[in-house]
Amino acid sequence: MRGYAGKFGDIDLSTGKIKETRFGDEVLRQYLGGRGLATKILWDELGARWETVDPLGPENILTVFTGPLTGYYPGGRMCISGKSPLTLGVVGSTVAGEHSIDMRCAGYDGLIIREKAEKPVYILVTDGQIEIRDASHVWGKDRVETYRTLTREGIEELERRSPGTREWREPSILHIGPAGERMSRVTAVQTKWTHGAGYGGYGALMGSKNLKAILFKGMGPLPEAYDMVRTRELLREVTRARFKDDAMRRWGTGSAGYDVGARLSSEPVRNWQDEWHDEKSFGVDKFEERVWVKRYMGDFGCPTTCLKLAVVSSGPFKGSISDNPDYEIQAYGGTNLGIFEPEGNVHICSVMEDLGFCGIQVGNVIGFAAELFQRGILTEKDLGFKLKWGDADAFVRLMRMIAERKGVGDILAEGTHRAALKLGEMKGRDLTKYAVVEKGHGIGAHGVRSRLDYVEELSYPCSVQGGDHTSPAQRDLRKGDSELTAMLYDTGVFCWFNAELDYVWDFLQAVTGWPITRDEWYGNMALRILDIQRALLLFGGPDITWKPIDDDDIPARWYEPLPSGPKAGRAVDPKVLVEDRQKYFEDVGWDERGIPKSSELKRLGLQDVDKKLRRFLR
């Protein structure tokens, strides 16, 4: 077996027992790693009783997986999964960083983390060794304190084991913030200060296990590739191709905060009441000149380095630190809250990261709350203050309430979908029409009403990851931004932004030695993963069960016409959605309700999934 370290750390946090798990060639050849392998393992272990598994209960499993291309293909990432506290299915949530490289260099392809620790702990992964250590002293601490304290402890431990042999580098780290500890469903698994695996709500899953952080330091080389000569050639080719992407390298997605609104009219503005703006104060030139202190920032092996480091150096938000912010957080920590200037946006983003939130999910829920305030449904009495569009200080106050689960914050901590149900019950009216979510999951900052952006009417309703804009269904199954292709990035595991589709198949073959072709991926492997994810999403539970078709719909807001911009008056035509959805179901082998067909599941060797699906649907 090539391209793999060959073993997975299997950790039981309640007993402290740690064992090594190995998967056979056949399993890895079919599911590779990351999202694919996580889906397979979660199905095998929890599938039979999926609908009764509480995602925040000890029985849920947290998977932290790399893939065979991690570290070889430029821009390695880690894929976090488990039963999602938001969608109740499986979400492959990836994040860049040296942790994925360090894990493989330490001799592990991934970690399977079970049960719940009695007290706060962190896990230290080093060469062939996994240790569970006390984390009481960093429980409640933010990104700065957690990073500083734990990386120093890691360095001390490494020095203790091999004194004097070198100046030790910091171990790489995955961690959660205070909001994750309190199991808010809108939280991320964070790394460094400014990155997070946000989708899925896995910060809450780590919190539910009393797991504050995971540290990694590997001293070995990456696991051996099947054909290193070819791998090196391909690495050269992809690197060269990436170097030519001047716009992405210069601005990252930071130019989109203005551009997606002004040009594509698909950016959330004031909780998606609009998707167009022409606020030049939010142009990337303003970010560049006022807050970017580093023009290129990236993680291990990334030729693109699309991130930038932003620091506010004066004024009321002085000392705020974030990345660009990247487009999603420009939107969700900016335009969606009525904030159209860099300093306020960086400040919001900085607080999100201090508290451990997923910027998209928390931006979605506080935008939702602000619309309720605008409409007089949530009042100053409910909140304790006015929540007005554009008031960064008020939004920060609300985020702190969510992190501390105080007052209304306790309800909003459950995410937009659940908050809409709960508040609706309290206020005696339907509030779900203001919730811009897909299967419990706040939607990424790319709307479909203008149809000028890359997402289509069916993209979110048909995705097996809910509102995840990095995994959108597309009519053309083999497009570079389709769900089946995104699944390759999440399974590989590497960054979408470095994906050069002319090379990835060759890359996969060179590293693993397996004759995996484009046709094999789209015709079998990807569908296998998709079908299991769809089945688990439909099983859902225990608090919510998604209904096929009824819940495979867009948010109500997108049936309202766009109020302004180049496509003013345009709304989603339900007929288009229904037709495209039916066609998509057929193309991926699902029946008219979106249930994977028996014949298709049998063809893919998923008889057990078929059996459970039929039993469940009866």
Added chain:
Amino acid sequence: MTAKEPIWIMRELSRCSGCRMCEIACSLHHEGKIWPEASRVRVFMLVPGADFPHLCTQCHDYPCVEACPVEALSVEKLTSAVLVDREKCTSCMSCISACPGRIPFLHPGDKKATICNLCGGDPECAKICQEGNWDVLRVVERTKEHSYKLYARRPEEVTRELVKIIYGERGKELI
């Protein structure tokens, strides 16, 4: 390509993106593998955002070479690089202690002292850093009039300076 004259790898630490393409280039060249902890240039990130490459600066008085009790270390005249004779090296770590920046390290494989050898005059790390336009590492002619030894500093010391440039007043509370 080999150098016709002594060279130095000029560094602009505050520009470092933390991409570690230098480590990949270095370890592929010297080890034939992607091996971050065997790379002669290692990027430290004691404070996120304050990433920087840590590599030999070729001090004029070569304290590491002086400190080696078995003469395993020598200076390559053409390039000014420190060379390690791995047969002679006893892994005593004297070179690490002698270096003001603790830059040499024991190789994670054979446990021998490991130091940048300037790739014979055409360093791979600087090549990729230039090609990628990050311009953190650049090959220049080595003159006799500069105190290159100033750049042999321990990572903590470098970080303390960098956070001031990057994070301003808030810097000191971040380290």
